[in-house]
Amino acid sequence: MEILKIDGSHGESGGQILRSAVTLSSITGRPIQIENIRKNRKIPGLRAQHLSAVKLLAKLCNAKVEGLHIGSSTIAFHPNQLQDMSLQENVGTAGSISLILQVLIPAVALARRKLELSIIGGTDVLWSPTGDYTKHVLGEAFSRIGINFSMKIKKRGYYPKGGGIVDVLVHPSKKLNPIFLTKQNTKDAKVLCSHSGIYDVESFVDDVNNTLKKNGFSAQSQINEQPAQNQGASLVVFSQDSTSINGADELLDFKNKDIFGKKCQNSFLESNLGVDTNLSDMLVVPLSLINETSVFTVREISEHLQTNLYITSKITGCKYGVGKIDNGYEIRIQGNSDSSIQ
Template sequence: MIEIDGSYGEGGGQVIRTAVALSAVTGKEVKVTNIRKNRPNPGLKQQHLKALETAASICRARTSGLFPGSTELFFSPMEIKGGKYEIDIGTAGSITLLLQSLMPALPFAKEKVELMIKGGTDVAWSPTIDYLQHVTFRALKHLGYAGSVTLKKRGYYPRGGGEVSAVFEPCKLRGFHFRKEEENKRGGENPIEEDIRKGGRDLNQGKEVMGVSHASNLPAHVPARQAEAAESILLEAGYGSRINVQSCELLSTGSGITIWSGYCGGSALGERGLPAEKVGRRAAEEIISELRTEASVDVHLADQLIPYMALAGNSSYMVREITLHAATNIWVTEQFLGVKFRIEEKEGLFEVSVD
């Protein structure tokens, strides 16, 4: 049995998500203690519980400690099964974070896994659904990963109500070395981008940035202003952009914008009293800080890729910063897979690699 100190490094939910996913892959029992110990409200929250319960269902695991506020859990997996699963987080808990608990294990399922998930698609402190779809899955495809997500409805904090379907096929992961030149291929391998071009703005200057600006139960000018502000900042920095604008009426009220280019993204969410222009500017400034470097992936994708790179072997990327999330994910992954990541500083960037 592997024992993981949940207060290590980042000390949040990511420790649990990676530990449970890799427990399912390896078949090794895991005990996680001190869960979210240093958070204002320690222990498991609703979205963690739903992720753990779903992971347990998919790999027929024996578990203990799965209750609100629990600071210790035990997870003993069996065979990873395919099938269809419906998950309702019950709050605006992040759908993308729930998927992080499952996705590294799903290539090893015996059959296809189909998920229908209800919760939050665009909420704070988590990747947006558009980032997952257009950045994370784009990168994972190069590692041989066979999965996709489809947005049905958006869900914002606090009411949630978002719906996402996801399909994962059994597959064999393969090594890949992420490089800047791969990112520069216009349009890349993302089939969604053609749809966005049809409704977006064609500003062909420099590297092209794609995006979606969206809002629910708010005036149509809100997502439009978010997009216009982002486009303006990007153009000043030398990047053309095509940002689709979406306005709808859903269960929850909110707004946001996600933009991407290759393996880099930027996003921001609307807040009460925060001008739409500032929302768009935040997203643009985030991606510009990545595109101006020679990094091959952004700092958020860098930590997400760690378990997949370890499972695939012979992989690497360049990133401008080793975040606490990335360092934590490396540590947890090494506990399960017996691999050793190398981090080398090169001309102001960091190369992260695994054999």
């Protein structure tokens, strides 16, 4: 099969193109070459978390990979058939476990395979979804599509030391379903806070609960103190009903500790359509492989969403449309199911 060349500097020029491209390559069996990886970033090329994601996926599908090293700007990925596997991995830094799972979970599940994974790295770090967001928000959305996984966060890993431990079990998908997430009807929200060594975290959670209640939500909260190699805290607010899944998360910034929770609560309250902005781009890869049309609404079109719509249409041939609606946008994706996942 002819190799497909992809410009990694397209759109936001980050790791999103790499993650989505290798995921789809492993599922469809199409070899790809990604050039100009993270070209416009302060530190271009592959970083540790990108390396771990590609390396793990390559193990799962016995892929031949060229250019797989820190700082590499070009890789070629030649996949073979995905296999059931049990793996252990240490990212070696506070690199995001959640971003690695964005690659592995859909690839394994959509290929009708099973994965048992124990991974060490960052569970709650900058520029990526927190572990709780991945478990509760992405997990709910994926389950409606037909992608099921369990995730146990045994130890938290905050920046800069990392060292978090997560056990993940990914199940083979049995039936893939389109989604229709277009309107938030619920006023029930959940607030989860996890921390290591933050003595006054309860006051921040109380402030978030009170703000949610003032805006008409009934809030259930839970605070978990968990071991970690250094101090840290994360907060996630989420809600779900039959036509919406919305969530927002935040990390404790020690330089601005007094406002911990404000960004998270405000982002959640603004996400009052079918899905939140961060979730929207995570849905595109699996939806691009479902023949039926999926529909969801979102407040804004992020660069990550634009990037994923571009890369999935290029690899799978799916069709998509973006329409303006009151207070946001409607996204329609007509997938193109690959024979390898039938």
